Amino acid sequence: MLRSHHMRDLDPPTTPALVVDVPLLDTMVGRFQSALETHWPHSILSYSFKTNSLPWLITHLRDQGVWAEVVSDTEYELALALGYAPECIIFNGPVKGREQLRLALQRGSVVNLDAKREVTWAAELARELPGQTFAVGLRVNWDLESYCPGESTAGKEESRFGFNPENGELDEAIAELSEAGIRIAGLHMHRNSFTQSLAVFRAGATVASEIVVSRGLDLDWLDIGGGFFGSVESTPTFDDYVSIVRETVEGVIDPERTCLIVEPGGSLVAVPLEFHASVLDVKDVGSSRLIVTDASRTNIDPLFRRRRPFEYQIDAEATETMQEQVIGGFTCMEDDRLMKVQDAPILQRGDRITFYRVGGYTMCYQPTLFIEFAPPVYARTSDKLFQVRSPMDVEGYLRGHEWSVGELSGSHVVRTPSQTT
Numbered sequence: 001m002l003r004s005h006h007m008r009d010l011d012p013p014t015t016p017a018l019v020v021d022v023p024l025l026d027t028m029v030g031r032f033q034s035a036l037e038t039h040w041p042h043s044i045l046s047y048s049f050k051t052n053s054l055p056w057l058i059t060h061l062r063d064q065g066v067w068a069e070v071v072s073d074t075e076y077e078l079a080l081a082l083g084y085a086p087e088c089i090i091f092n093g094p095v096k097g098r099e100q101l102r103l104a105l106q107r108g109s110v111v112n113l114d115a116k117r118e119v120t121w122a123a124e125l126a127r128e129l130p131g132q133t134f135a136v137g138l139r140v141n142w143d144l145e146s147y148c149p150g151e152s153t154a155g156k157e158e159s160r161f162g163f164n165p166e167n168g169e170l171d172e173a174i175a176e177l178s179e180a181g182i183r184i185a186g187l188h189m190h191r192n193s194f195t196q197s198l199a200v201f202r203a204g205a206t207v208a209s210e211i212v213v214s215r216g217l218d219l220d221w222l223d224i225g226g227g228f229f230g231s232v233e234s235t236p237t238f239d240d241y242v243s244i245v246r247e248t249v250e251g252v253i254d255p256e257r258t259c260l261i262v263e264p265g266g267s268l269v270a271v272p273l274e275f276h277a278s279v280l281d282v283k284d285v286g287s288s289r290l291i292v293t294d295a296s297r298t299n300i301d302p303l304f305r306r307r308r309p310f311e312y313q314i315d316a317e318a319t320e321t322m323q324e325q326v327i328g329g330f331t332c333m334e335d336d337r338l339m340k341v342q343d344a345p346i347l348q349r350g351d352r353i354t355f356y357r358v359g360g361y362t363m364c365y366q367p368t369l370f371i372e373f374a375p376p377v378y379a380r381t382s383d384k385l386f387q388v389r390s391p392m393d394v395e396g397y398l399r400g401h402e403w404s405v406g407e408l409s410g411s412h413v414v415r416t417p418s419q420t421t
Contacts (some may be wrong), residue, residue: 045066046069127180296336316351
């Protein structure tokens with residue numbers, strides 16, 4: 001989709017580059033905070049680190065009052081390193097390490113257990129420290145397809161996350177924890193869906209309500225997860241999501257007593273991120289006009305799964321248009337083709353293309369080095385453009401490896417070309 005041309009006072013960055021539109025990012029965060037304040041004031045807005053772990057971005061969100069949602073020991077350590085207090089971290093995921101889990105529980109982080117070994121480790125800790133009180137949440141393995149056919153990204157396969165309430169595993173976890181003196185303080189209901197529809201969140205809230213009643217739970221938190229739709233102008237809105245959850249649990253879960261936790265990722269950061277590219281070459285092959293750019297699907301569609309068209313803007317010298325041009329990337333893969341543009345200005349070397357709404361799960365999936373290093377990242381406010389991630393270079397790349405150029409490798413010496421005579 002071609003975005004109408006708009007001029008900015010700021011000079012654009014040298015390409016290739018990613019740019020965070022800071023005012024737009026703040027708008028998305030503000031909308032979610034407003035929705036929570038309106039419909040569930042006793043709530044926590046957290047950000048999913050795995051969606052985009054750019055340190056500047058995480059720090060900016062921290063300063064807006066957004067909590068950290070992490071799913072590994074590494075992400076937990078990153079949150080601490082970037083200034084998050086332990087009590088402002090939501091610790092999820094099935095791969096927590098034993099020591100990090102113990103520390104998180106003792107430091108007061110919100111912990112949702114996802115694996116049986118985590119239950120055992122938590123119970124062991126409680127028995128070792130009988131004078132301390134511990135509370136945990138449990139992720140629930142529930143059947144999204146039975147409530148919303150065709151919605152689950154797992155399809156007809158079973159979800160591999162959490163504890164199933166139908167086969168007894170949820171009750172076994174509750175029993176083991178309760179016996180050790182740990183209170184079940186929360187339920188984690190996240191499921192991935194194709195459409196991010198309201199029906200998915202209604203279903204998750206329905207299952208949570210049923211479990212609260214059937215197991216006699218008194219929750220400190222209900223973690224509804226992430227997977228929200230994020231758009232400036234389309235629906236559903238953040239207000240729609242929060243209100244549907246509240247309406248569904250009304251009479252079972254008290255919003256004054258129980259905190260609602262949300263974990264958006266892409267719905268906050270996908271829209272504000274842009275990719276700026278330039279045309280490197282133009283070729284005519286048969287009836288096709290092929291455009292080579294310094295962008296790639298590895299930058300903005302790293303899993304090569306995107307089917308919907310990119311929203312884009314072209315800044316070209318030419319005023320004449322062409323019926324169709326094929327925009328390709330810089331890699332050596334034939335399928336590194338980003339899109340076809342129709343009735344757009346005729347592109348020439350040096351023209352620019354900006355791709356919009358590319359911030360969700362793109363930077364975190366980019367290879368460190370695949371033909372080229374990952375590009376620099378800039379943040380743009382209303383009055384300045386500043387770099388928040390420098391591009392990698394060969395020296396820095398080699399510095400991060402255990403061996404160095406010139407070291408003995410087996411019976412051979414690895415030399416740079418300049419060292420070879």
